Amino acid sequence: xxxxxxxxxxxxxxxxxxxxxxxxxxxxxxxxxxxxxxxxxxxxxxxxxxxxxxxxxxxxxxxxxxxxxxxxxxxxxxxxxxxxxxxxxxxxxxxxxxxxxxxxxxxxxxxxxxxxxxxxxxxxxxxxxxxxxxxxxxxxxxxxxxxxxxxxxxxxxxxxxxxxxxxxxxxxxxxxxxxxxxxxxxxxxxxxxxxxxxxxxxxxxxxxxxxxxxxxxxxxxxxxxxxxxxxxxxxxxxxxxxxxxxxxxxxxxxxxxxxxxxxxxxxxxxxxxxxxx
Amino acid sequence: xxxxxxxxxxxxxxxxxxxxxxxxxxxxxxxxxxxxxxxxxxxxxxxxxxxxxxxxxxxxxxxxxxxxxxxxxxxxxxxxxxxxxxxxxxxxxxxxxxxxxxxxxxxxxxxxxxxxxxxxxxxxxxxxxxxxxxxxxxxxxxxxxxxxxxxxxxxxxxxxxxxxxxxxxxxxxxxxxxxxxxxxxxxxxxxxxxxxxxxxxxxxxxxxxxxxxxxxxxxxxxxxxxxxxxxxxxxxxxxxxxxxxxxxxxxxxxxxxxxxxxxxxxxxxxxxxxxxxxxxxxxxxxxxxxxxxxxxxxxxxxxxx
Ligand SMILES: Nc1ncnc2c1ncn2[C@@H]1O[C@H](COP(=O)(O)OP(=O)(O)O)[C@@H](O)[C@H]1O
Ligand SMILES: [Mg+2]
Numbered sequence: 001x002x003x004x005x006x007x008x009x010x011x012x013x014x015x016x017x018x019x020x021x022x023x024x025x026x027x028x029x030x031x032x033x034x035x036x037x038x039x040x041x042x043x044x045x046x047x048x049x050x051x052x053x054x055x056x057x058x059x060x061x062x063x064x065x066x067x068x069x070x071x072x073x074x075x076x077x078x079x080x081x082x083x084x085x086x087x088x089x090x091x092x093x094x095x096x097x098x099x100x101x102x103x104x105x106x107x108x109x110x111x112x113x114x115x116x117x118x119x120x121x122x123x124x125x126x127x128x129x130x131x132x133x134x135x136x137x138x139x140x141x142x143x144x145x146x147x148x149x150x151x152x153x154x155x156x157x158x159x160x161x162x163x164x165x166x167x168x169x170x171x172x173x174x175x176x177x178x179x180x181x182x183x184x185x186x187x188x189x190x191x192x193x194x195x196x197x198x199x200x201x202x203x204x205x206x207x208x209x210x211x212x213x214x215x216x217x218x219x220x221x222x223x224x225x226x227x228x229x230x231x232x233x234x235x236x237x238x239x240x241x242x243x244x245x246x247x248x249x250x251x252x253x254x255x256x257x258x259x260x261x262x263x264x265x266x267x268x269x270x271x272x273x274x275x276x277x
Numbered sequence: 278x279x280x281x282x283x284x285x286x287x288x289x290x291x292x293x294x295x296x297x298x299x300x301x302x303x304x305x306x307x308x309x310x311x312x313x314x315x316x317x318x319x320x321x322x323x324x325x326x327x328x329x330x331x332x333x334x335x336x337x338x339x340x341x342x343x344x345x346x347x348x349x350x351x352x353x354x355x356x357x358x359x360x361x362x363x364x365x366x367x368x369x370x371x372x373x374x375x376x377x378x379x380x381x382x383x384x385x386x387x388x389x390x391x392x393x394x395x396x397x398x399x400x401x402x403x404x405x406x407x408x409x410x411x412x413x414x415x416x417x418x419x420x421x422x423x424x425x426x427x428x429x430x431x432x433x434x435x436x437x438x439x440x441x442x443x444x445x446x447x448x449x450x451x452x453x454x455x456x457x458x459x460x461x462x463x464x465x466x467x468x469x470x471x472x473x474x475x476x477x478x479x480x481x482x483x484x485x486x487x488x489x490x491x492x493x494x495x496x497x498x499x500x501x502x503x504x505x506x507x508x509x510x511x512x513x514x515x516x517x518x519x520x521x522x523x524x525x526x527x528x529x530x531x532x533x534x535x536x537x538x539x540x541x542x543x544x545x546x547x548x549x550x551x552x553x554x555x556x557x558x559x560x561x562x563x564x565x566x567x568x569x570x571x572x573x574x575x576x577x578x579x580x581x582x
Binding site: 003006007011014089090091093094095096097098099100101274276277 | 325328329330331332348349350351352354356357358360361362363364366375376378379380381420423424
């Protein structure tokens with residue numbers, strides 16, 4: 001299985017997807033850094049602590065939101081054909097006929113890609129947190145937990161996309177996974193609106209989508225972890241808008257996300273064990 | 278005899294379509310076994326079941342006395358898939374090291390085997406090149422090298438020479454013959470009879486998923502003997518005599534093709550022509566080659582390249 005982890009990891013580094021994501025990340029972080037820099041500069045020139053304490057957190061959530069977007073993009077693209085494309089090209093034929101259990105092939109893929117994605121997103125998170133911290137002096141609570149959750153986001157997508165890669169052809173899998181991801185994103189927004197206008201129907205729709213695809217609720221949880229000192233009177237304002245999190249997802253949502261990962265990875269192994277290649 | 282492969286009514290259906298049906302094979306250890314049939318006959322289907330890519334619909338099989346699905350025994354089995362494709366962003370060396378690791382080789386043994394198989398398949402000196410710069414023939418050699426890494430006791434090759442030029446084909450034949458000399462068993466899928474005929478000890482013919490004939494090369498080749506004669510002054514009477522001697526007789530103007538059962542029948546044919554007043558200009562004994570038999574048993578007309 002170590003061999004599979006190794007080759008998968010190396011493959012991840014070799015793919016064009018990585019290059020694209022790195023370029024995207026560089027552009028994004030560059031723009032983001034510049035934006036934060038000028039925002040901080042203008043607040044330094046004409047101090048307005050009230051406004052700053054609303055705008056800075058919003059800047060942070062914005063960064064994490066789109067950062068999560070890029071990381072998720074990478075997760076789906078690098079996993080979408082992890083198994084199906086090897087079946088389609090036939091590469092797999094010389095691999096799973098080796099003294100290697102099919103389970104180890106799938107788990108090797110999962111761990112190799114998971115390691116790669118978790119590292120990528122951890123670096124991404126750290127850069128955003130550093131930009132915010134250095135430029136605005138905003139003190140972030142629960143950074144480590146948030147970093148863990150941020151790295152968990154692509155792993156959630158990895159698990160279900162890997163399962164998809166066992167049962168669907170590559171293209172179909174890509175379509176399905178992007179639709180699921182879009183559902184999660186829209187569901188998350190709808191839920192925020194639901195809390196804003198206090199509409200239980202919208203809130204429930206959001207909850208249902210986060211059960212189907214828990215990525216977005218992980219993001220909301222991260223925002224809460226970072227910006228939610230209990231006695232902060234501005235909390236409501238900080239969490240307003242599509243990138244905020246008006247209702248904190250419970251710890252159970254995190255547990256659910258972990259179980260989700262375990263479930264779909266297990267399902268991938270189960271289906272692959274029975275699959276004709 | 279000690280068998281490397283035994284299959285019992287091994288069957289694979291793709292939905293309702295038959296891949297191969299009720300295959301019963303015995304492949305003795307230390308032999309090169311040719312599995313022959315036209316395209317789409319079910320050769321790859323059988324091999325894929327044996328190496329664990331496909332799950333049989335029914336039936337059983339033993340490889341080196343272990344049932345299908347035993348992953349441990351795969352350390353002693355090499356497989357070259359038909360549509361060989363490898364991680365072509367690796368170099369030849371890296372590819373082989375990866376496959377060696379999958380076989381559980383490590384350290385100096387891995388290094389040693391990789392060097393040996395590179396030498397064996399004639400890729401030594403090219404191992405620093407990336408696979409995607411290899412020609413088709415070189416890739417096939419690289420694939421064969423991967424299959425040979427564990428020094429396997431049993432080797433499955435699915436159309437191993439399809440991308441090779443005649444020299445490459447001869448090289449592969451030589452490798453296979455030397456492997457047999459060291460006691461290995463080789464299962465060779467092919468639609469190219471000329472290939473198989475030269476090196477195989479035994480063959481099975483498959484058509485539309487069913488085995489239609491199998492046996493050792495010698496057994497299969499001692500069938501009828503075909504004799505071709507060029508005769509002048511051919512009379513109806515003479516043809517009648519010849520027909521009664523031969524199992525079948527074909528007449529095309531002054532050329533006769535007679536199939537007889539035994540060698541002793543050949544001089545009788547000559548005698549019949551001479552005593553019947555004919556002039557015997559030419560008489561050739563044609564060996565029933567595997568190819569003729571292949572065309573006969575598979576009904577000809579199929580895509581035989
Ligand atoms: N995955 C599959 N699904 C449906 N039919 C298949 C599949 N693979 C092979 N077949 C069919 O099974 C038959 C045998 O194929 P195959 O074993 O590849 O033949 P060969 O290797 O002798 O050329 C063919 O008719 C082929 O069309
Ligand atoms: Mg085939």
